[in-house]
Amino acid sequence: MRVLFVASECFPLIKTGGLADVIGALPRTLAASGDDARVLLPAFPAVKKAALKQKKIAEIADLAGAKAALLSANTSTGVKLYLLDAPHLYDVPGNPYQGSDGKDRPDNHRRFAALARVSALLAHGDLDNKWQADILHAHDWQAGLASAYLSLLPAPRPKTVFTIHNLAFQGLFPKATFSSLGLPPEMFSQNGLEYWDQVAFLKAGVVYSDHTTTVSPTYAREIQTDDGGMGLGGLLKSRSAHISGITNGIDTDVWNPANDPSLTTTFSLKSPAGKARNKAALQQKLGLDTDKNAPLFCVISRLTEQKGLDLLAGAIPHIVGNGGQLAVLGTGDKDLEAAFQNAAKAHKGKVATVLGYDEPLAHLLQAGADAIFIPSRFEPCGLTQLCALRYGTIPIVARVGGLADTIVDANDAALQAGAGNGIQFSPVTFDNLIAATDRFLALFDDKRTLNAVRKRGMKQDVSWQQPAAKYRQIYLSLLSDAT
Ligand code: ADP
Numbered sequence: 001m002r003v004l005f006v007a008s009e010c011f012p013l014i015k016t017g018g019l020a021d022v023i024g025a026l027p028r029t030l031a032a033s034g035d036d037a038r039v040l041l042p043a044f045p046a047v048k049k050a051a052l053k054q055k056k057i058a059e060i061a062d063l064a065g066a067k068a069a070l071l072s073a074n075t076s077t078g079v080k081l082y083l084l085d086a087p088h089l090y091d092v093p094g095n096p097y098q099g100s101d102g103k104d105r106p107d108n109h110r111r112f113a114a115l116a117r118v119s120a121l122l123a124h125g126d127l128d129n130k131w132q133a134d135i136l137h138a139h140d141w142q143a144g145l146a147s148a149y150l151s152l153l154p155a156p157r158p159k160t161v162f163t164i165h166n167l168a169f170q171g172l173f174p175k176a177t178f179s180s181l182g183l184p185p186e187m188f189s190q191n192g193l194e195y196w197d198q199v200a201f202l203k204a205g206v207v208y209s210d211h212t213t214t215v216s217p218t219y220a221r222e223i224q225t226d227d228g229g230m231g232l233g234g235l236l237k238s239r240s241a242h243i244s245g246i247t248n249g250i251d252t253d254v255w256n257p258a259n260d261p262s263l264t265t266t267f268s269l270k271s272p273a274g275k276a277r278n279k280a281a282l283q284q285k286l287g288l289d290t291d292k293n294a295p296l297f298c299v300i301s302r303l304t305e306q307k308g309l310d311l312l313a314g315a316i317p318h319i320v321g322n323g324g325q326l327a328v329l330g331t332g333d334k335d336l337e338a339a340f341q342n343a344a345k346a347h348k349g350k351v352a353t354v355l356g357y358d359e360p361l362a363h364l365l366q367a368g369a370d371a372i373f374i375p376s377r378f379e380p381c382g383l384t385q386l387c388a389l390r391y392g393t394i395p396i397v398a399r400v401g402g403l404a405d406t407i408v409d410a411n412d413a414a415l416q417a418g419a420g421n422g423i424q425f426s427p428v429t430f431d432n433l434i435a436a437t438d439r440f441l442a443l444f445d446d447k448r449t450l451n452a453v454r455k456r457g458m459k460q461d462v463s464w465q466q467p468a469a470k471y472r473q474i475y476l477s478l479l480s481d482a483t
Pocket residue numbers: 016017018019021300301302329330331356357358359362381382383384385
């Protein structure tokens with residue numbers, strides 16, 4: 001089966017969040033089981049710098065006002081790529097969506113409409129004379145217009161899948177931008193891509209694709225409600241029969257404590273001793289007191305409202321007051337950055353804050369910490385809890401979205417039944433977060449139970465094998481559908 005993924009991020013080339021992890025791993029897993037899965041990405045500077053074997057395969061005379069080229073390439077991990085080399089759209093430093101002022105780029109509608117348009121042409125067989133797709137699989141609002149553009153090309157056309165990674169980012173643009181997109185006027189309607197008189201890229205993905213998926217079964221349910229639907233609940237509910245939730249996996253080659261180059265000492269289920277040495281190394285590196293008996297909590301996250309970390313900032317005195325330590329790695333809202341920085345100053349040796357994006361440190365934190373906090377207000381899937389399970393770190397999570405689907409609360413009943421891999425709390429309130437913290441502190445003192453919970457997590461299958469098979473099933477059912 002030939003599948004074209006289109007997205008704006010792909011690990012290890014460019015990443016701002018979990019989307020990149022998915023695009024770096026799912027096509028690779030599909031390819032390993034015999035499918036021909038390729039990824040179309042904008043040729044951002046970081047992508048051009050790191051992609052291997054770049055070769056021009058087509059020229060596009062006019063793409064949103066200038067010449068562009070389509071390149072074939074590879075990631076270092078072996079994913080087959082197409083790169084859309086359009087310097088007038090993508091040759092900007094840093095964040096792929098925002099300027100250095102932290103604001104969305106004013107031409108984002110042109111930049112990502114162009115990506116979607118090229119994905120449709122490529123999938124349809126109009127750009128690479130050696131390749132066309134059976135399935136066009138678009139991700140998030142940046143690729144939301146892909147199926148709309150494809151629907152304008154002559155049949156036969158590939159089937160289309162659209163995946164929502166986060167409904168909070170809908171790709172909304174003023175009505176005035178519509179005329180620049182090259183779409184027929186009738187598409188700007190309530191049954192099309194219009195939303196409250198704006199152009200809605202994510203909505204277009206849902207409306208024009210044959211099937212919509214999201215990244216966990218619970219989130220698939222949540223987005224079909226008024227509360228979780230973020231304005232699209234009604235539409236999503238009406239498309240219920242064409243919506244599935246598939247829980248993400250993680251790349252178990254990239255996240256493998258048995259051979260992770262970012263760790264001080266590797267470890268595994270069979271020889272877990274190395275975890276303690278990573279804890280000591282982490283404490284030393286971050287200026288925390290080197291104390292193996294202090295429960296070490298961590299956070300690895302975008303610092304935004306979604307992630308509920310304002311509640312955690314308030315809980316720091318409680319954590320420290322009970323002998324705990326906290327290491328935070330993140331970047332995002334200035335208020336949250338300041339709150340965690342101030343906490344580190346106020347609690348020297350107990351709290352450490354690293355602002356910024358640091359892939360190796362994220363790995364060392366997963367290896368060295370005893371627990372990870374993920375108190376998200378909503379979480380489509382979440383990947384850090386899956387990494388944590390694999391690294392023997394106990395997830396303390398809000399019972400929402402993919403966190404509800406992947407973490408089983410280690411309460412007495414679960415423990416007696418030989419289940420439980422973390423701690424859940426609900427609803428997301430300060431008091432519940434404190435109570436969850438206290439439950440972890442009690443677990444930390446009960447080493448036998450702690451080790452049992454840890455081991456269960458490390459044994460869990462968090463790979464892409466099962467999720468990839470489910471995506472494959474969806475592709476096959478669309479292809480066997482004669483319509
Ligand atoms: P989201 O996509 O909403 O940000 P996920 O949990 O799905 O959340 O994915 C986040 C990914 O980004 C994980 O791979 C995590 O390790 C990584 N990550 C988040 N913040 C940082 C950071 N500051 N430095 C390094 N990696 C980070």
